[in-house]
Amino acid sequence: MNPPKSTNPPNSMNPAQKHEPRPKSMSAGQARARACANIAMAKYWGKSDADLNLPAVPSLSVTLEPLSTETSVVFDPSADADVFSLDGQTAPPAERARVVAVLDRVRHQAGIGLRARVESVNHFPTGAGLASSASGFAALSAAATAAAGLSLSAAALSALARSASASAARSVFGGFVKLPAGRPGQGDLAAQPLLPASHWDLSVVVAITARGRKAIGSRTAMNLSRDTSRYYPAWVEGAEASCKRVAEALAARDFRALAAAVEESSLAMHALAMTSSPPVLYWQPGSVAALHAVRRLRDAGVPVCATMDAGPHVKCICERDARDRVRRALSETPGVHETLVAVPGPGVRVTLGAP
Numbered sequence: 001m002n003p004p005k006s007t008n009p010p011n012s013m014n015p016a017q018k019h020e021p022r023p024k025s026m027s028a029g030q031a032r033a034r035a036c037a038n039i040a041m042a043k044y045w046g047k048s049d050a051d052l053n054l055p056a057v058p059s060l061s062v063t064l065e066p067l068s069t070e071t072s073v074v075f076d077p078s079a080d081a082d083v084f085s086l087d088g089q090t091a092p093p094a095e096r097a098r099v100v101a102v103l104d105r106v107r108h109q110a111g112i113g114l115r116a117r118v119e120s121v122n123h124f125p126t127g128a129g130l131a132s133s134a135s136g137f138a139a140l141s142a143a144a145t146a147a148a149g150l151s152l153s154a155a156a157l158s159a160l161a162r163s164a165s166a167s168a169a170r171s172v173f174g175g176f177v178k179l180p181a182g183r184p185g186q187g188d189l190a191a192q193p194l195l196p197a198s199h200w201d202l203s204v205v206v207a208i209t210a211r212g213r214k215a216i217g218s219r220t221a222m223n224l225s226r227d228t229s230r231y232y233p234a235w236v237e238g239a240e241a242s243c244k245r246v247a248e249a250l251a252a253r254d255f256r257a258l259a260a261a262v263e264e265s266s267l268a269m270h271a272l273a274m275t276s277s278p279p280v281l282y283w284q285p286g287s288v289a290a291l292h293a294v295r296r297l298r299d300a301g302v303p304v305c306a307t308m309d310a311g312p313h314v315k316c317i318c319e320r321d322a323r324d325r326v327r328r329a330l331s332e333t334p335g336v337h338e339t340l341v342a343v344p345g346p347g348v349r350v351t352l353g354a355p
């Protein structure tokens, strides 16, 4: 499916709500949005307020084109329940419940009671196991608010997405984005755009090291880390400085400093997961092989570093000129099934109208 025509310029800071007149063929009550995934260079792991879904630590990410989710929302006067399909299949109850929670907030703000049909499609290569709640909830938040006729600021949209998935707050914006730590009760916490996508010509080569769904989701795993890892207090204490190191390296386009800060944050997060009880180990043999391949490349002078999220895939951030070499080396690494390439991309974009 082609991306929808956007009503906003690429990298728009105010995604949904600067409207062109509604085209005649399009009606009120429905909208579609497209949002890109993001990869955290300084990781979020742990909540300061589970009810409001507030992160205990700041995080900093880059929004990734073309890894995206496209979501349409139709508020339907004839429907008596919310329906959610993902990639053409009715979603499992737990995933539907998270979508309904966002719809409920939107209905509350808009003062409407209509049920909705939500259709979401991930534009990630099939079977790659990369499907991301970040792009999904950013697209859902933008489409649902537009369909309900709400005019939210980008910050309010980001706060809404954050209530479902903290990483989704960052996908509302393009380029390099920060989500500060939240104080308990801070319901309006939103991400902030730091630098535009054009700031640095980086690429991300994703090494796919396993098929299928991950064993344990980020939400369960990070709560486990908070409750059981003895290193959790040290993680929270060091996170602000870690995020600052990433931000400074980015601002200065200092790849060596960026690599050190990115890998420190990722490895610390995984150390936390591994020292939870029971331990959470996302790494597969191919993940370890890819991490070593990245080190060998860097030792040979290639500007590349690696980061991993709540899954086995290894995301290798490199300067644009190094991309082909990085991709070749990873493709030849045992346990790497496939590689994908992404670049810094735009924030969420909304198309008013029928899906």
Ligand code: PMV
Residues within 6 Å of the ligand: 039, 040, 042, 043, 044, 045, 059, 133, 134, 165, 166, 167, 168, 218, 219, 308, 309, 310
């Ligand atoms: O917001 P969630 O539940 O998708 O958690 C994201 C957690 C990590 O991807 C591991 C780190 C991050 O900051 O994106």
